[in-house]
Amino acid sequence: MATSRAGWRSSRPSPTRTFQYEALRRKAQIGDSTSRKVLGYVTHHSPLLFRFAMSRKLKGVLNKIKELVEEMNTFGLENSVNRMEQQHTWRQTHSKLDESTELFGRDDDKKGVVKLLLDQQNQRRVQVLPIFGMGGLGKTTRAKMVYNDREVQHHFQLKIWHCVADNFDVIAILKSIIELAIDDLPENEKALARKGGWCMSGNIELLQKKLEEVIGRKRFLLVLDDVWNEEKRTWDDELKPLLCSVGGPGRSQLQKTTTFAARFAENYQVGNSLQKTL
Ligand SMILES: Nc1ncnc2c1ncn2[C@@H]1O[C@H](COP(=O)(O)OP(=O)(O)O)[C@@H](O)[C@H]1O
Ligand SMILES: [Mg+2]
Structure with missing residues (x-):
């Protein structure tokens, strides 16, 4: 568990931060000349490259969640809310x-x-x-x-x-x-x-x-x-x-x-x- 959690503390920016940064960057770009926008599509600010990078990052996040859920199941932890609901429905x-x-x-x-x-x-x-x-x-x-x-x-x-x-x-x-x-x-x-x-x-x-x-x-x-x-x-x-x-x-x-x-x-x-x- 400890090793996986350490993975979350990576020095790389989180996907949420990256999305926020990209949103701010695009906002700041509004009003810039058309030529600079066109250039943006072929440089490292390209929306296409951004989408590609982010989809890789999100896949990484999903894999981490999957790992955590598997570890949680190994330790026998359950979602206590679900468990209470189950009890509530069939108890007589x-x-x-x-x-x-x-x-x-x-x-x-x-x-x-x-x-x-x-x-x-x-x-x-x-x-x-x-x-x-x-x-x-x-x-x-x-x-x-x-x-x-x-x-x-x-x-x-x-x-x-x-x-x-x-x-x-x-x-x-x-x-x-x-x-x-x-x-x-x-x-x-x-x-x-x-x-x-x-x-x-x-x-x-x-x-x-x-x-x-x-x-x-x-x-x-x-x-x-x-x-x-x-x-x-x-x-x-x-x-x-x-x-x-x-x-x-x-x-x-x-x-x-x-x-x-x-x-x-x-x-x-x-x-x-x-x-x-x-
Ligand atoms: N006085 C008691 N002595 C021993 N076991 C008890 C006693 N009261 C309850 N129990 C046991 O504790 C468990 C929970 O009791 P229960 O009456 O269903 O609790 P509640 O209705 O408050 O949820 C049951 O398995 C019951 O047999
Ligand atoms: Mg009761």
């Missing part, structure tokens, strides 16, 4: 806890969150609990611990886990919540609930009616995993009013966000909002 989480994984130091935390959720059982307003912190700190794991807690399972009549990740699309989220709520219905009610054109519909009013129908007065717990800060406006304007109008007393949303979420947590309050930072 679910509510199941891997029983074989030993979890450390989160038991008291879990008890605290469970208590917060259960203590609100008579509240009529929706309770929102955002958990925020940098990626990898254990937000999803903690949400899973709470979601699978025996008391929580018993307390909430309907539990829904929806991973938002890269798709904070209100219609898609509503459809997913409706489908999960239908899946929770007794077998004999499922077929009837699935009827109708709502699943093909992009009509938010129709979906809202369906949501009310399938959730009814149930005390529900909704986990929205991987909600990103940028989605605040969509949450405030569209999703929040819809979700807050359904369900019975004590319903809760355990929201989770990823990095840069401090402001998100402040701003996402609905009714009794509780916050947890990891």
Whole structure:
């Protein structure tokens, strides 16, 4: 790496400098006599010679870049931005806890969150609990611990886990919540609930009616995993009013966000909002 980088520190002028110099030289030439311009085509100031020299220089630069990229790959370095984008697009989480994984130091935390959720059982307003912190700190794991807690399972009549990740699309989220709520219905009610054109519909009013129908007065717990800060406006304007109008007393949303979420947590309050930072 060091030898290649040393190559960049050559005493020769960089291609950019050469282009700048040539541009200034041509500017200064404007107004000169035609004969001197014609002469210029056959001397060392010839535009043709200049183009030829510059194309050789640029080829050299491209070769250097290629060498650097090859060295970078040998060292296993990647473009971290691309890597983050890739993760963002395919990541999907679910509510199941891997029983074989030993979890450390989160038991008291879990008890605290469970208590917060259960203590609100008579509240009529929706309770929102955002958990925020940098990626990898254990937000999803903690949400899973709470979601699978025996008391929580018993307390909430309907539990829904929806991973938002890269798709904070209100219609898609509503459809997913409706489908999960239908899946929770007794077998004999499922077929009837699935009827109708709502699943093909992009009509938010129709979906809202369906949501009310399938959730009814149930005390529900909704986990929205991987909600990103940028989605605040969509949450405030569209999703929040819809979700807050359904369900019975004590319903809760355990929201989770990823990095840069401090402001998100402040701003996402609905009714009794509780916050947890990891
Ligand atoms: N308390 C814990 N003890 C041990 N491992 C944990 C704990 N919390 C999280 N992990 C592990 O750390 C990794 C990242 O956790 P995750 O919950 O996905 O983080 P986040 O949702 O904040 O990005 C996972 O592999 C998870 O199994
Ligand atoms: Mg996560």
